[in-house]
Amino acid sequence: MKNLYSTQFNISHIEPATHIYGPGRRFAVWLQGCSLACKGCWNKEMWSFKANELLDRKTLLAQILAEQDIEGVTLLGGEPLEQAENTVWLIQEIKRLTSLTVMLYTGYTKPEIEQKQLWSAVEANVDLLVSGRYQEQDRNTNNQWYGSENQELIYPKKSKIEQRSKRLNEVEIIIEETGEVRVLGYPS
Ligand code: SF4
Known part of the structure; x- marks a missing residue:
């Protein structure tokens, strides 16, 4: 699918260091826009394809490369495959330049x-x-990394992630120096 905003990603949110979307400490990017409209979706504010925060893919790559002590990058949304040209470019650049692992959430099968x-x-x-x-x-809120039983965790042949999902409900609370509090994950 063509990118609506050329080489810019339409971003919903960035969390530069989170621990609940895949193994280890990860740079997570929620992309804005999803056409799948799953009933009960927790991220409805990420359905719209209207420009939210537009960020050139090279700028996003630079932010990832500048982040210290991360094990990988997680792309979620929204729907990362509906910004596929930039998503493929970003993943290939991460793989070319680093040893970081990449995890991606998609509603597509x-x-x-x-x-x-x-x-x-x-x-x-x-x-x-x-x-x-x-x-x-x-x-099922007791599956680490995914929300409903039908979802499949696919490890492609070259995968560098060995860890498997556990029976676990993880929630992360981030308290900024400004006092802002964010809760990530899905409390049961
Ligand atoms: S694919 Fe994800 S973001 Fe899109 S509607 Fe379904 S749950 Fe929501």
Whole structure:
């Protein structure tokens, strides 16, 4: 799918150091825009494709490279595959320049992903893909890293992530120096 904003990502939120979206300390990027409209979605404010925060992909890459002591990058949303040109570029640059692992959440299923060349390139280059719609009736807050039982955790052949999901409900509370408090994850 073509990027609406050329080489700029439409970003919803960036968390430069989080611990609950994949193994280790990770730079997480929530991309703005998702057309899948899953019933019960927790991130409805990320459905709109209107420009939220536009950030050139090179600037985002530089922010990732500048972050110390991270084990990897996690892309989620929103729907990262609906900004696929920039997503593929970013993943390939991370892989070319660093030894960081990349994890990506998508609402699309493996058969859907494999119908499109760009999406297949995403699948081939990440270390862990969490794939499939969020299905409210299958919600389970005790699975580390994913929200509904139907979702599939795919480790492509070249994956450098060995860790497997555990039965665990993780929530992260971030308190900034300014006093701002953010809660990440899905408390049951
Ligand atoms: S794919 Fe994710 S962001 Fe999109 S509607 Fe489904 S749960 Fe929400």
